[in-house]
Amino acid sequence: xxxxxxxxLSAYLDGELHGTRLLxxxxxxxxxxxxxxxxxxxxxxxxxxxxxxxxEFMPAGRFASNLMLTLPRRTxxxxxxxxxxxxxxxxxGVLLAAWCFVQTVFTLTGAVTAAQISGLLGSxxxxxxxxxxxxxxxxxxxxxxxxxxxxxxxxTVTGTNLLDGFLWQALIVLLYWGWLSVWWLMRRxxxxxxxxxx
Amino acid sequence: xxxxxxxxDENALIEQAQHGDRNAFxxxxxxxxxxxxxxxxxxxxxTGLAEDMAQEAFLRGWINLTSFHPQSSLRNWLYRIAGNxxxxxxxxxxxxxxxxxxxxxxxxxxxxxxxxxxEKERVALLQHAMHSLPDAARSVLILRxxxxxxxxxxxxxxxxxxxxxxxxxxxxxxxxxxxxxxxLLQLENDYA
Numbered sequence: 001x002x003x004x005x006x007x008x009l010s011a012y013l014d015g016e017l018h019g020t021r022l023l024x025x026x027x028x029x030x031x032x033x034x035x036x037x038x039x040x041x042x043x044x045x046x047x048x049x050x051x052x053x054x055x056e057f058m059p060a061g062r063f064a065s066n067l068m069l070t071l072p073r074r075t076x077x078x079x080x081x082x083x084x085x086x087x088x089x090x091x092x093g094v095l096l097a098a099w100c101f102v103q104t105v106f107t108l109t110g111a112v113t114a115a116q117i118s119g120l121l122g123s124x125x126x127x128x129x130x131x132x133x134x135x136x137x138x139x140x141x142x143x144x145x146x147x148x149x150x151x152x153x154x155x156t157v158t159g160t161n162l163l164d165g166f167l168w169q170a171l172i173v174l175l176y177w178g179w180l181s182v183w184w185l186m187r188r189x190x191x192x193x194x195x196x197x198x
Numbered sequence: 199x200x201x202x203x204x205x206x207d208e209n210a211l212i213e214q215a216q217h218g219d220r221n222a223f224x225x226x227x228x229x230x231x232x233x234x235x236x237x238x239x240x241x242x243x244x245t246g247l248a249e250d251m252a253q254e255a256f257l258r259g260w261i262n263l264t265s266f267h268p269q270s271s272l273r274n275w276l277y278r279i280a281g282n283x284x285x286x287x288x289x290x291x292x293x294x295x296x297x298x299x300x301x302x303x304x305x306x307x308x309x310x311x312x313x314x315x316x317e318k319e320r321v322a323l324l325q326h327a328m329h330s331l332p333d334a335a336r337s338v339l340i341l342r343x344x345x346x347x348x349x350x351x352x353x354x355x356x357x358x359x360x361x362x363x364x365x366x367x368x369x370x371x372x373x374x375x376x377x378x379x380x381x382l383l384q385l386e387n388d389y390a
Binding site: 007008009010011014016038041042044045046048049050052053054055056057058060061063064065066067068070071072073 | 218236245252253348364365371
């Protein structure tokens with residue numbers, strides 16, 4: 001017990017004991033003259049160290065001025081990563097994935113449409129609103145014009161699909177270039193003060 | 199010495215310095231230089247070397263400032279850099295600068311020639327006793343007595359557990375107590 005307390009005398013002196021340990025130390029000190037004397041001597045040592053005079057150092061202002069002359073320039077490579085920089089790297093990845101998705105859908109749609117036109121998928125194909133309306137309104141009366149109407153319907157469906165695909169790709173390209181522009185603006189270095197000091 | 203409060207102003211200065219603002223870094227240097235040079239001086243016992251090491255520490259600080267985390271203490275970070283740089287130099291040095299340095303410390307002349315002489319010798323004894331301690335114990339003692347760091351902060355600076363800080367500090371003070379007890383008494387007797 002006595003040796004345990006002795007090992008904590010320095011911590012007690014520095015006010016680093018808390019709770020139960022502090023209470024135990026106070027109780028022990030009230031009963032142990034040897035530890036009280038040792039604590040007194042430790043305090044003297046601490047006072048002696050802190051009373052030792054400091055030499056005169058270079059004034060802080062002059063030191064800072066001298067130091068400024070020796071500082072190397074900070075390069076772009078040294079700049080800290082901005083918070084949320086991961087997002088900046090995720091954006092192009094997400095856009096690329098979106099482009100791949102749209103491109104795949106577009107290609108598959110084109111393939112399905114082409115298969116429908118060539119009759120590989122049977123007679124049931126996509127119908128535009130106007131084609132469905134004409135067929136239901138005129139029925140057998142429109143039979144002579146059926147091949148021409150069917151062709152027009154197929155062309156309309158294919159054209160719509162093409163336009164959809166183009167619009168989606170255009171949107172993704174615009175987003176991509178927009179992201180690149182913002183990223184470039186954010187990466188531009190801030191002007192450095194005292195640049196000529198080095 | 200209390201832990202300086204990390205203000206928004208200081209965080210702003212650190213951020214500006216991290217982005218290359220030399221004026222902001224200069225302001226931080228002015229704030230922390232006195233503490234850093236004092237701690238380094240107590241480690242090496244040489245004024246010139248202490249100023250050189252402080253310069254080295256701030257230079258390394260500037261170069262590596264981008265890796266500094268603003269939520270931690272810049273003071274402790276600088277103490278760590280300065281302490282490591284100083285101990286590296288001391289390990290490489292073969293000569294002992296203590297006697298020359300002790301002679302440079304002039305005590306208060308108004309205290310009288312005899313008191314001045316005692317004070318001078320006391321300082322020299324203290325320096326010698328300090329430098330007889332192992333580096334690990336001396337670093338802890340200096341960071342506590344001259345840096346004013348808490349045990350937790352010392353543990354963080356030296357990257358050791360708090361328990362190790364406690365035992366090293368206890369060892370250092372007890373060793374100094376033993377060394378100085380006889381020598382200081384001898385000194386008092388010599389001039390009695």
